[in-house]
Amino acid sequence: MKSNGSLVKPAASFDEPVEMLKACHERIAAQCLTLERLAAYLPLHGADTQAQQAASAVMRYFDVAGPHHHADEEHDLFPMLIEAGQRLGSPVAERIASLSSEHRSLEAAWAQLRVVLADIAQGKASSPETVRVDDFVGAYRAHIVLEESQILPFAEASLSEEQLARLSAAMVARRTHTPR
Structure with missing residues (x-):
């Protein structure tokens, strides 16, 4: 499909959970x-x-979608990949341990930035420290590069259709709000 002479990428869906993680x-x-x-x-x-x-x-x-994304990986994707890594003799478990640790660092950095952003959202004259923003953004970009260059390709190559379906169902359930 073309639009203005360029290819239009179809929206990712939960039917393809690895593509949905990339879209996140x-x-x-x-x-x-x-x-x-x-x-x-x-x-x-x-x-x-x-x-x-x-x-x-x-x-x-970062208050809603960010935690869902980390949970998708840590609670559902990563355990499947660790199991596949053990079966295939891959060192993926070491990378996953590092990524999970990075999630904690990113969450802590977010908590600090969020305090400043909340002031800004209320119209209070405040500005996040440039170094704090640069560190957060740089850490997230490096994290994404690692996941997309090593983890997600491993997922595409090693997970079965049944595992992908379970991952998809867990991702959908995490985002489905049930009334009380």
């Missing part, structure tokens, strides 16, 4: 870009309406 990475990267732009914008414009909206959008993403 794209959204994380987009939020990181927004965070960088916000850090550059604030010193010039302060916590105006545009800054407040950007801070709120980044917070919404």
Whole structure:
């Protein structure tokens, strides 16, 4: 399918859970870009309406979708890959342990950034430390590169259709809100 002379990528669906994880990475990267732009914008414009909206959008993403993404990996994908790695004699378990540790570091960095973003979202004149934003964004980008270059290709090559279906079902269930 073409649009304006370029190929249009179809939206990922939970029917293809590895593609959905890649799409989540794209959204994380987009939020990181927004965070960088916000850090550059604030010193010039302060916590105006545009800054407040950007801070709120980044917070919404990393407060909800970010934890879901980490849970998709840690509770569902990673255990399957560790099992496959043992079966195939792959050192993937070592990489997964490192990635899980990175998740904790990213979550801790997010908790610190979120405090500043909450002030910005409320219109309080505040600005995240550039180094803190750069560290968070850089860590997330490196994390995504590792997952996409090593972990997700291993998942595509080693997981069965049944395992992919279980992964998909868990991802959908995690995002399904049941009324109380």
